[in-house]
């Protein structure tokens with residue numbers, strides 16, 4: 001009887017919707033950890049604006065378009081991808097699931113996706129790369145004094161690009177964490193910052209994120225350091241045309257239009273709202289990724305229509321991770337990709353390149 005039941009009930013995790021995954025994550029995570037994930041800075045105006053911005057656009061149907069098997073293949077900095085969805089670098093990942101980014105990267109690899117490996121993660125860059133070498137090819141770094149040395153370590157360890165976070169010279173004014181007296185174990189952020197064998201420690205590198213008055217880099221210092229990176233780099237945290245132009249002038253190969261998921265400057269504008277002017281400023285060729293507020297396949301579609309080449313998911317991936325580890329993130333990818341392909345069929349877009357501003361309209365105010 002048991003054997004029959006086991007074979008009848010699926011043993012793999014089979015969440016029906018992204019909302020179910022979100023609810024499962026919210027039920028599993030301790031309240032202060034959930035607040036750390038869900039929360040933003042200040043009054044959380046930006047946090048709310050990020051998701052609201054997507055709801056102001058509509059996709060035009062294209063009846064009888066003949067598109068039945070759309071392709072979601074694309075390329076970023078010469079790396080071939082089966083989907084325009086990447087996972088975000090998020091630190092402290094073992095707070096959400098014991099396998100953290102090892103699980104995230106493995107799930108991304110199943111889907112031919114890229115997973116950006118964070119500096120403040122629970123596992124070292126090398127361990128995540130070994131777990132999923134075809135997904136873990138971009139490493140995120142903070143622009144502090146150790147960056148050039150770290151960049152060279154990464155170039156020798158299988159990474160093909162860097163993602164430099166430019167919007168986090170100091171941690172945002174994270175009100176929920178303050179209310180919770182949130183004080184996580186720093187070892188969960190120390191996968192790369194062990195303090196052993198001459199490596200810097202987490203307190204040393206991130207100490208200045210936790211207090212004001214630390215040494216904060218400017219664009220000129222980043223330009224100097226970038227000369228020694230030895231890898232192409234992406235500027236993450238661009239929200240204005242001026243910052244986009246500045247990053248390009250000092251050698252960035254791509255941009256992430258992002259407000260850090262509403263966790264840094266509040267009230268800052270929504271990423272999606274700033275995307276068209278940034279695309280206009282840098283021209284059609286430069287690779288642009290967008291993050292902050294992407295929760296559904298329709299959000300992915302709209303970001304692409306408004307000028308992004310790909311999107312990055314932060315919290316959506318964390319919900320999958322918390323809900324069921326690798327299987328949960330796998331399900332997040334499956335559902336996002338399935339919705340995206342459905343919308344491509346319904347709107348007559350055969351390739352990602354077909355998704356442009358002519359396929360969307362602004363909703364009436």
Ligand SMILES: Cc1cc2nc3c(=O)[nH]c(=O)nc-3n(C[C@H](O)[C@H](O)[C@H](O)COP(=O)(O)O)c2cc1C
Nearest residue numbers: 088089090091120165260261291292293313314315
């Ligand atoms: C819990 C958490 C930790 C994060 N840690 C980092 C980090 O260490 N470095 C970084 O560049 N961005 C970090 N981010 C920001 C994400 O990379 C990404 O920009 C953001 O989550 C995108 O918004 P979304 O969550 O609405 O998708 C973090 C985000 C979350 C939710």
